[in-house]
Amino acid sequence: MKFHTPILAALFGSALLAAAPGASAHGSSHDASHGQKALEVVETAFGRTGDPSKAARTIRIDMSDTMRFSPDAIQVRRGETVSFEIANAGxxxxxxxxxxxxxxxxxxxxxxxxxGMEHEEPYMAHVDPGKSGRIVWQFTKPGEYRFACLIPGHFEAGMVGRITVTE
Known part of the structure; x- marks a missing residue:
């Protein structure tokens, strides 16, 4: 089992980028359905990689060029595994x-x-225009967490949502 944090993943990703000239994190080489690694379980402060066969429900998240998610607030129960279907209408x-x-x-x-940083973790999905992606995640700890688009300018424009995990 590997333990990660998004910050470590970002730092590791920037090291990979430096080692791989011409690599592009957000280019068309990304499969819109990635975001879920088949065998790797990643543990974070907000949960762990979810097993798609144990997803209690599917939540559709729409993204648009207005720099917003819809819905932008989600509530889940501690221990719940959720499949997020993420659609880019932009x-x-x-x-x-x-x-x-x-x-x-x-x-x-x-x-x-x-x-152009290269990064890929099971708690993220890069989605090309007109395509969709998926994240399957198990929320193991109660609290308030976020989801965001971290492409430069998008986060700053308010492309952020909230996930509340209850007992």
């Missing part, structure tokens, strides 16, 4: 990244410095 690439508020802010700052 004309530009968007992403959904789940994390704590502090982690997302730090990752957004890193993305400003390294806009």
């Amino acid at each position: 004309r530009v690439l968007h992403e959904m990244v789940i994390g704590t508020e502090a982690e997302l802010k730090a990752h957004a700052e890193m993305m400003k410095k390294f806009p």
Whole structure:
């Protein structure tokens, strides 16, 4: 079992980018359905990789070029596994990244410095225009978490949502 935080993933991703000239984190080379690694279980402060066969429900999240998510507030129960179906109705690439508020802010700052940074974790999905992606996540700890689009300018424009995990 691997343990990650979005910040470590971002730092690791920037190291990979430096080692791989021409790599692009947000280019068309990303499969819109990625975001769920088949065998790797990632543990974070806000949960762990979810098993798609144990998803209690599916929540559709729409993204648009108005720099908003719809819905932008979600409530789940501790222990619940949710399949997020993420649809990009816009004309530009968007992403959904789940994390704590502090982690997302730090990752957004890193993305400003390294806009082509390569990164891929099961709590994020990069979705090309007109496509959809999926994240399956189990929320193991109660609290308030966030999801955001960390493409430079999108987070700052307010492309952020809230996930409340109750007991």
